[in-house]
Amino acid sequence: xxxxxxxxxxxxxxxxxxxxxxxxxxxxxxxxxxxxxxxxxxxxxxxxxxxxxxxxxxxxxxxxxxxxxxxxxxxxxxxxxxxxxxxxxxxxxxxxxxxxxxxxxxxxxxxxxxxxxxxxxxxxxxxxxxxxxxxxxxxxxxxxxxxxxxxxxxxxxxxxxxxxxxxxxxxxxxxxxxxxxxxxxxxxxxxxxxxxxxxxxxxxxxxxxxxxxxxxxxxxxxxxxxxxxxxxxxxxxxxxxxxxxxxxxxxxxxxxxxxxxxxxxxxxxxxxxxxxxxxxxxxxxxxxxxxx
Ligand code: 8IG
Numbered sequence: 001x002x003x004x005x006x007x008x009x010x011x012x013x014x015x016x017x018x019x020x021x022x023x024x025x026x027x028x029x030x031x032x033x034x035x036x037x038x039x040x041x042x043x044x045x046x047x048x049x050x051x052x053x054x055x056x057x058x059x060x061x062x063x064x065x066x067x068x069x070x071x072x073x074x075x076x077x078x079x080x081x082x083x084x085x086x087x088x089x090x091x092x093x094x095x096x097x098x099x100x101x102x103x104x105x106x107x108x109x110x111x112x113x114x115x116x117x118x119x120x121x122x123x124x125x126x127x128x129x130x131x132x133x134x135x136x137x138x139x140x141x142x143x144x145x146x147x148x149x150x151x152x153x154x155x156x157x158x159x160x161x162x163x164x165x166x167x168x169x170x171x172x173x174x175x176x177x178x179x180x181x182x183x184x185x186x187x188x189x190x191x192x193x194x195x196x197x198x199x200x201x202x203x204x205x206x207x208x209x210x211x212x213x214x215x216x217x218x219x220x221x222x223x224x225x226x227x228x229x230x231x232x233x234x235x236x237x238x239x240x241x242x243x244x245x246x247x248x249x250x251x252x253x254x255x256x257x258x259x260x261x262x263x264x265x266x267x268x269x270x271x272x273x274x275x276x277x278x279x280x281x282x283x284x285x286x287x288x289x290x291x292x
Contacts, residue, residue, distance in 0.1 A: 054131030059144030060274025145230035146257030160249030202227030215259025
């Protein structure tokens with residue numbers, strides 16, 4: 001396994017970084033080179049030289065890959081350069097290659113590294129950079145999140161229209177000025193609404209976590225324009241755009257955010273809402289992917 005040293009530390013930027021120790025198994029710590037090694041490993045071990053699309057499965061979306069097509073290869077994420085074992089119950093540590101009925105190759109990342117794991121932002125976006133290096137032109141990001149809109153009951157899928165990155169961090173290092181206008185593809189959101197016209201849209205705020213927000217922080221998020229609060233996705237979307245991918249994001253509201261509902265939050269509730277919504281969102285995602 002490759003370890004990533006502190007990202008976003010100016011000392012890590014390529015121009016001024018001191019000679020970094022070589023990462024085990026990869027011979028480098030350059031994040032794009034590690035992603036290239038991971039993509040080469042995936043190509044070799046799946047027998048698929050290039051994937052068309054990538055899908056990241058978040059809380060509650062675990063079964064969503066099953067309806068997309070035929071799984072042709074399953075790899076343990078921990079065996080792929082730069083990946084590590086998942087830290088959260090309900091997150092599957094596998095990378096799968098799926099062949100869709102229309103002949104598309106989908107790389108399914110069941111393992112996500114969260115910002116709160118403290119492994120650094122490079123580790124958080126490694127899967128996305130690997131997907132790009134594996135050829136994926138479209139990235140589908142899914143997550144479980146808290147909802148700020150009382151009309152979105154737990155189990156409601158919501159399209160991400162835009163995000164607010166509250167991690168005070170970026171996956172990009174150095175003078176890398178990337179335009180994030182229309183980060184969450186209008187084209188892909190339109191396709192999703194053709195599949196299910198009842199889908200709502202919202203602004204996703206990524207908090208660092210791992211604690212949930214206080215009710216006051218939820219009110220703050222609401223005032224700055226957020227509809228959804230979570231602990232993933234925004235940093236990955238930024239890395240994906242930097243890598244030239246078209247991004248589609250969809251959240252499963254698994255709980256009302258703190259203070260929106262009178263009930264306290266629990267990870268058990270999150271898993272339950274995901275399980276209950278499973279069949280509907282699996283079908284939805286498969287139908288959307290079939291049209292991309
Ligand atoms: I699932 O209410 C899930 N993830 N930050 N807040 C934050 N992340 C979450 C929440 C939530 N629910």
